[in-house]
Amino acid sequence: MAEEKVLDIENLTIRTQRGRTLVDGISLHLYKGEVLGVVGESGSGKTLTAKTILNLLPENLSWEADRFAVLGADYLTLGKKDTKALVGQKIGYVPQNTGSYLHPMIRIKDQIIDGYLRYTKNNRGEALERARELVKAVGIRDTERLLKSYPWQLSGGMRQRVNIAMALMNQPRLIVADEPTTALDSTIQMQVLDLLKTVNDLYETPVILVSHDLGLVKYYCERIVVMYAGQIMEAATVEQVFSNPKHPYTRALIKVIPSLNIKKGERLAEIPGQLNAVGTAGGGCAFKERCSFRQEACEYTIREKTVADNHYYRCNLDF
Amino acid sequence: MAVQPCRHLLCGHDISKAFVVERWPIIGKPRKQFTALEKVSFHIDEGETVGIVGESGSGKSTLGEILGGLRTCTEGSVHYKAVNIRDMNRNQFRVFRRNVQFIFQDPKGSMHPYFRIRDIIGEPLKTLKLCSDREEISSLVEEMLAQVGLDKDIADKYPGQLSGGQCQRVAIARALIVNPQIIICDEAVSALDVSVQAQILNLLKDLQRKHRMAYIFISHDIGVVNYMADRIVVMNRGSIVETGTAEQVFITPTHPYTKKLVASSFVN
Numbered sequence: 001m002a003e004e005k006v007l008d009i010e011n012l013t014i015r016t017q018r019g020r021t022l023v024d025g026i027s028l029h030l031y032k033g034e035v036l037g038v039v040g041e042s043g044s045g046k047t048l049t050a051k052t053i054l055n056l057l058p059e060n061l062s063w064e065a066d067r068f069a070v071l072g073a074d075y076l077t078l079g080k081k082d083t084k085a086l087v088g089q090k091i092g093y094v095p096q097n098t099g100s101y102l103h104p105m106i107r108i109k110d111q112i113i114d115g116y117l118r119y120t121k122n123n124r125g126e127a128l129e130r131a132r133e134l135v136k137a138v139g140i141r142d143t144e145r146l147l148k149s150y151p152w153q154l155s156g157g158m159r160q161r162v163n164i165a166m167a168l169m170n171q172p173r174l175i176v177a178d179e180p181t182t183a184l185d186s187t188i189q190m191q192v193l194d195l196l197k198t199v200n201d202l203y204e205t206p207v208i209l210v211s212h213d214l215g216l217v218k219y220y221c222e223r224i225v226v227m228y229a230g231q232i233m234e235a236a237t238v239e240q241v242f243s244n245p246k247h248p249y250t251r252a253l254i255k256v257i258p259s260l261n262i263k264k265g266e267r268l269a270e271i272p273g274q275l276n277a278v279g280t281a282g283g284g285c286a287f288k289e290r291c292s293f294r295q296e297a298c299e300y301t302i303r304e305k306t307v308a309d310n311h312y313y314r315c316n317l318d319f
Numbered sequence: 320m321a322v323q324p325c326r327h328l329l330c331g332h333d334i335s336k337a338f339v340v341e342r343w344p345i346i347g348k349p350r351k352q353f354t355a356l357e358k359v360s361f362h363i364d365e366g367e368t369v370g371i372v373g374e375s376g377s378g379k380s381t382l383g384e385i386l387g388g389l390r391t392c393t394e395g396s397v398h399y400k401a402v403n404i405r406d407m408n409r410n411q412f413r414v415f416r417r418n419v420q421f422i423f424q425d426p427k428g429s430m431h432p433y434f435r436i437r438d439i440i441g442e443p444l445k446t447l448k449l450c451s452d453r454e455e456i457s458s459l460v461e462e463m464l465a466q467v468g469l470d471k472d473i474a475d476k477y478p479g480q481l482s483g484g485q486c487q488r489v490a491i492a493r494a495l496i497v498n499p500q501i502i503i504c505d506e507a508v509s510a511l512d513v514s515v516q517a518q519i520l521n522l523l524k525d526l527q528r529k530h531r532m533a534y535i536f537i538s539h540d541i542g543v544v545n546y547m548a549d550r551i552v553v554m555n556r557g558s559i560v561e562t563g564t565a566e567q568v569f570i571t572p573t574h575p576y577t578k579k580l581v582a583s584s585f586v587n
Contacts, residue, residue, distance in 0.1 A: 190583040214513070216585045257513060258517075260542060267521060267524075271514035
């Protein structure tokens with residue numbers, strides 16, 4: 001794909017003030033019209049990465065990178081104000097917690113147009129007109145009633161639709177969805193994700209879908225990045241990851257999810273041990289303690305490989 | 320209404336539960352009610368695993384709580400070994416409490432943050448008056464820790480010092496220490512990471528094989544319930560829409576709601 005690169009991150013590292021590494025040298029690329037899935041368990045650094053793109057990283061964390069270009073703008077040289085403006089105008093954000101992202105004391109209609117009015121010269125009437133259109137587009141029938149209501153009067157699914165509509169207000173050129181459906185029921189989860197997918201198809205808006213659910217990512221994404229302990233373990237297309245997973249962690253992750261055609265009495269595959277803290281790996285592999293293919297070399301070195309069609313993985317073994 | 324005595328270990332007849340949303344001022348009679356459960360019947364036998372699936376608000380947790388005696392139902396009855404739990408005397412109820420244990424979704428929330436793990440696991444023995452000897456409790460606690468695959472030195476830690484998976488193991492140990500017949504697992508693995516989830520599920524299955532307990536496994540995750548349960552109950556809006564074996568319900572669902580639920584989950 002020789003298309004436009006929307007996101008070009010090279011060697012991103014996020015540290016705390018005390019120098020603990022939370023995200024350890026990851027590289028991300030996203031092309032126009034693509035849906036990229038970032039999967040990982042809690043503590044793998046996937047949300048922090050998303051927050052860095054949104055310029056929302058908590059102040060007590062610092063990040064550095066060799067290259068960090070979002071929508072053609074270089075974050076490394078861009079001033080604070082410009083970064084803020086860029087994120088506000090061109091990046092849409094769909095949060096995980098549907099409730100706390102919306103202000104409980106402000107009506108939906110005022111919240112939804114707030115960001116829009118800030119970055120356009122249009123007046124309130126026009127903004128509300130656009131809000132109405134978008135709210136209708138995200139599948140809410142009773143638009144007038146919705147716009148008048150407060151967030152706490154709505155269900156989680158409704159709020160998430162409002163969040164998506166709000167993210168779309170400024171015609172974003174990138175959408176970052178951080179676990180958009182974790183708090184939702186499975187039937188509503190599908191509606192919300194279908195909606196994001198429709199937006200992606202219609203406007204060719206690239207989407208970064210951060211999730212812990214490998215099954216979900218499989219259905220909605222074209223490319224997957226598997227993260228563990230602040231590092232990227234494997235990055236490839238969906239077909240490659242599921243038909244030919246290279247990294248032991250990815251393989252284990254696919255196996256531990258109980259499938260519907262599991263035989264009765266069959267034992268579920270498990271990954272021994274527990275998630276280790278980021279940066280404890282020393283020189284070696286971050287996954288070594290839980291890996292069943294562990295070798296001596298894994299203790300101190302790690303090889304990064306890229307095989308056919310940009311299939312990246314980080315392991316000493318060749319599968 | 321006369322209810323026939325039942326042969327099952329634990330069963331509920333036509334359980335209904337209405338929560339009072341609003342009361343009339345002064346008079347105190349309910350003004351608005353919300354029906355969480357409507358005429359639900361449920362039974363479980365020894366050594367069996369029954370899964371309850373449904374979305375949030377479908378009443379699956381309420382049903383679990385009523386069956387375990389944590390809540391009372393507005394209508395209907397719960398029978399444990401053919402005795403209505405409302406008609407039980409103190410001793411009978413204590414036996415019931417001992418034999419029906421819970422594991423909750425948020426293990427840290429169900430533990431006292433200032434209690435050591437040793438005291439948390441030993442607590443049921445004291446409250447149910449099964450054992451009062453400190454040494455004996457201590458040795459039992461250590462045995463339980465070993466059974467759930469935890470280290471002995473965890474006993475002197477506080478819940479805040481443990482990871483989610485470890486806490487869930489402690490919760491399992493606490494449920495197991497009184498040697499129950501039924502464990503009600505209310506979303507017991509939902510808060511865990513997938514790699515840890517598999518460990519806990521396997522542990523629960525191993526323990527069941529060893530102790531012949533029955534599980535009521537409440538979850539919204541179809542894949543997990545399918546793996547754990549022999550029989551499955553699908554709930555929607557306070558009533559049961561479909562029951563059957565895992566294959567019947569998930570591979571060939573008949574009710575439109577079950578079909579929708581299976582189609583919208585991303586399990587293969």
